[in-house]
Amino acid sequence: MMWRDSGVPADSFYEARTECAEGPKSKFKIKAGKTLSARRWHAAFSPEGCLDxxxxxxxxxxxxxxxxxxxxVWEFLVGCFDPKxxxxxxxxxxQHRRVQYARxxxxxxxxxxxVGSGRxxxxxxxxxxGQPIQDPLVLQEANPDHVPSSREQATGGSESNAHVCLDKQIIEWKLTLHQIGLDVLRTDRTLVFYEKKENLAKLWDILAVYAWIDKDVGYCQGMSDLCSPIIILLEDEADAxxxxxxxxxKLRGNFKCTERSVGVENQLQSLASITQVLDPKLxxxxxxxxxxxxLFAVRMFMVLFRRELSFGDxxxxxxSQSWPSRRMRCL
Incomplete structure (x- = not known):
């Protein structure tokens, strides 16, 4: 990776809170003639919309x-759309996907x-x-104007909590919701974007829905770090x-861990082999x-260096690595 001495720092496009001066500093700079510009991007499409x-x-x-x-651009890089x-x-x-997400x-x-309440x-x-815990202090209000109904207060905000018996999958999903909330409140909080509580709620909602549809993996710590940039870049919640x-x-295998192994174990072994060859003293x-x-590199691989580098970098x-489906995935 080559850094440039001129150009606009990448982080300048993502406003940080003034009190958050600490943390990794941006090294990559957006440079005319090198960075993919809007003009070049739009010129890469045919009249019908096929992308080169x-x-x-x-x-x-x-x-x-x-x-x-x-x-x-990212929608194409991650495979949401076929370039052809x-x-x-x-x-x-x-439109079809927006309807499916709404369902x-x-x-x-x-x-x-x-879910969807702004809380x-x-x-x-x-x-x-599966028994309800009645505690009104468990909520981070993203919508201060919302007044919980008496039924919500009695059931912890969930109609289904009133049932004595819940399906095992429902219980497992509901038990992850507070962990998603805790992680959301810690994710990219140096950015002004997350001073708006509706943006925090959007991140929480997406992760909650994903945890429900991917029952094999559900939600694991670190997923919020991967989802957060997408929330910032795509305004529509369903598109994000x-x-x-x-x-x-591409990455769900990284989060499938057992008592004997971690999802990124193969990547750790590859890193060890590469280091042993390139720098045997290290x-x-x-x-x-x-x-x-x-094992010190587990976090680096699971969240793709989100916490080691600045947001923009x-x-x-x-x-620049054409997403983790290519070279980064082979590390």
Missing amino acids: IASVLSRIQRGGVHPSIRGE STFDEREQLR WKEVCQELDSH IITAPVITED FWCFERLMR HQHLETLGGGDY SLYLWE
Whole structure:
């Protein structure tokens, strides 16, 4: 990766809170003639809407994507749309997906009325055997004008909590909701974007719906770090959900952990092998310190360096590597 001494710092497009001066500093700079611009992006489409993806990827790998078009470019990079599709075909698919997301969200709302309410669960609302926990202090209000009904207050905000017996999958899903809330409140809080509580609620809703439809993986800590940039770049909640869902198709294996292994174990082994060849002294030093299993790199791989780099730099890393489906996935 080559850094430039001139140009606009990547993080300048993502306003940070004034009190949050600490943290990684942006090194990548958006540079004219290197970064994929809106003009070049739009010129890569045929009159019908087919995209010349090869020319686009070549530009992206040299200089990343300009923030003004990042959302629409990422939809292609993660596989939401086929580059050979037309404008009309993509619009039809987009509308179909928005309807499907709305249906899934309605199902989740029936299971727990916090979904879509503008409120975020930050503590368990049921026990492990499915019994409701009545505690009105478990909510982070994203909508201060919302007044919970007496039934919501009695059931912890969920109609289904009133039932004595809940399906095992429903219980497991509801038990993850507060963990999603806790993680959402810690994700990218240095950014002004998340000072708006409706944006926090949007992130929580998407993760809650995804945890319901992907019952094999559900929700795991770190997914909020992957979803957050997509929320910022795509205004429509359904579009952001589908972009995240496509990304998770490539990365969900990283979050499948057991008592004996972690999802990124193969990547850790590859990192160890590469380091042993390229820098045997460093590898030996890590072995001496007890870090030869390279578990210290688990977070780096699971959230794709989101916490090691600045916000703008991590986005550039993702897109310049043509997303984790290619070189980064092979690390």
